[in-house]
Structures are given as C-alpha cells and as structure tokens.
Amino acid sequence: MVAPAAETGTAGLPDAVPVFPLTGALLLPAGDLPLNIFEPRYLAMVDWALAHDRWLAMVQPRDADQQTVSDTHPLFAIACLGRITKFAETGDGRYLITVSGRIRFRIAGELPLESGFRRVTPDYGAFMDDLDEVELDREARRRLMAALAAYFEHLGYQADWPALEATPDRALVAAMAMACPFEPAEKQALLEARDLAGRAQALTTILEMAASDAAVPDPSQRH
Numbered sequence: 001m002v003a004p005a006a007e008t009g010t011a012g013l014p015d016a017v018p019v020f021p022l023t024g025a026l027l028l029p030a031g032d033l034p035l036n037i038f039e040p041r042y043l044a045m046v047d048w049a050l051a052h053d054r055w056l057a058m059v060q061p062r063d064a065d066q067q068t069v070s071d072t073h074p075l076f077a078i079a080c081l082g083r084i085t086k087f088a089e090t091g092d093g094r095y096l097i098t099v100s101g102r103i104r105f106r107i108a109g110e111l112p113l114e115s116g117f118r119r120v121t122p123d124y125g126a127f128m129d130d131l132d133e134v135e136l137d138r139e140a141r142r143r144l145m146a147a148l149a150a151y152f153e154h155l156g157y158q159a160d161w162p163a164l165e166a167t168p169d170r171a172l173v174a175a176m177a178m179a180c181p182f183e184p185a186e187k188q189a190l191l192e193a194r195d196l197a198g199r200a201q202a203l204t205t206i207l208e209m210a211a212s213d214a215a216v217p218d219p220s221q222r223h
Contacts, residue, residue, distance in 0.1 A: 013102075015122070016121055018048055018049055018119050020057070021059050022058065023061055024187060027101045029103055030171045031175060031177075032085070038094045043094075046097060048114060053083075054083045055082075056083070061076070077107055078107075080102075082100050084097050106126060106127075107123075140197060141169060144176075144204045144207075147204045147207035148164070151180070151211050177190045180206075
C-alpha cells in the first residue's frame with residue numbers, strides 16, 4: 001500500500017508532486033485546464049494523484065517540438081501546481097479531467113519515476129503570493145479588456161462580454177492566458193511573470209502586438 005505524499009507546513013501543499021510535461025499547455029493559479037488523458041503512464045499518473053489528495057502539476061518541456069516527451073527530457077524550472085477538480089472515465093479507457101491551478105513553484109529536484117511518470121519536489125517560496133486574492137488597478141483592467149476586444153475582432157471570435165466583464169481579475173487573466181493560441185515561449189513567459197499585475201501587463205502586450213501585426217499588410221502579398 002502506497003502512503004499519501006507528506007505535506008509541508010505551509011497551506012497544506014504537497015512536498016512531492018507528479019508533473020505532466022506538455023508543450024504549449026499552461027496552468028495558472030485560478031485557472032482551470034481540461035485534459036484528455038490516454039497514455040498509460042499518464043493514466044497511472046492520474047490514478048496516483050487521485051490517491052494523493054488530487055495534486056498534479058503542469059510543466060513545459062524545454063526545446064520540444066512535440067507535445068509529449070521522454071522521461072529524461074529537460075523541463076522548465078517553473079511549473080504550476082493544481083488539483084484535479086473534475087474526473088470522468090470514457091468507454092475507451094481515457095480519463096477526462098480538469099486541473100484547477102493553485103500555486104506556481106520552482107522545481108527543486110526530480111524523484112525516481114513512479115509507474116512511468118515523473119515526480120518532482122517543489123519549492124513554493126517565491127510564489128506564496130499566488131495564494132492571495134488580489135485585483136488589478138482600474139487602468140490595467142481597462143487596457144486588458146480593450147486588447148482582448150481588438151484581438152478577438154482580428155480572429156473573428158464572438159465573446160460573451162457581459163460574462164467577461166463579470167469575471168474576477170485573477171480568473172480572467174488566467175483564462176485568457178491559458179486559452180489564447182500563444183507560442184510555448186509566450187505561455188512560459190506568462191507563467192513566470194512576477195505577479196498578477198505583471199502577468200496582466202504581459203498578456204495585454206502580447207494581445208496588442210498580435211492585433212497590431214495583423215493590421216500591417218504583408219509586403220509579399222502586394223501585387
């Protein structure tokens with residue numbers, strides 16, 4: 001029988017956690033990430049997490065050109081801890097889960113493989129502010145909403161603006177950063193932003209640049 005992972009004395013956070021290395025996947029505090037799990041090692045990872053208080057972390061592999069990577073591929077140093085908040089089994093052996101982001105951490109070390117999946121020891125010290133409820137200032141929120149409007153218009157997206165306006169700052173920034181089709185490097189930069197204000201500023205800049213680039217004609221397309 002496997003004993004549950006021990007917890008630290010801080011906020012009940014685990015001192016050993018499985019990591020799911022996935023290129024382009026971003027989990028942030030206050031965000032919800034749906035995942036379709038089908039590889040045997042990651043099915044085992046979910047089973048382990050469900051038996052250990054449902055903790056699971058997402059991390060991006062370095063310099064990977066595919067989504068899933070080997071057991072020894074280097075990982076980015078900063079990851080995000082989450083908790084499985086939704087779980088369902090399918091008829092063909094897959095798991096459909098949702099992981100809700102809790103706090104970022106620096107990977108302090110890697111543990112031996114457990115049933116084929118990777119586990120790490122997390123250092124939460126630099127990110128304890130992730131546990132606090134914080135808000136953006138009014139101008140930062142206004143600029144973010146304007147950038148979202150321009151970006152959505154560029155992509156032809158229809159947004160539920162009343163719902164977005166009613167979404168709290170942390171959840172709004174997390175949802176937009178996680179859902180928008182940014183490059184893996186941009187996703188990592190958003191993850192590593194110092195705090196909510198820094199992440200909102202970085203997100204706004206990325207959105208503004210994407211909308212601005214779309215407005216500039218491509219010289220190669222001129223006739």
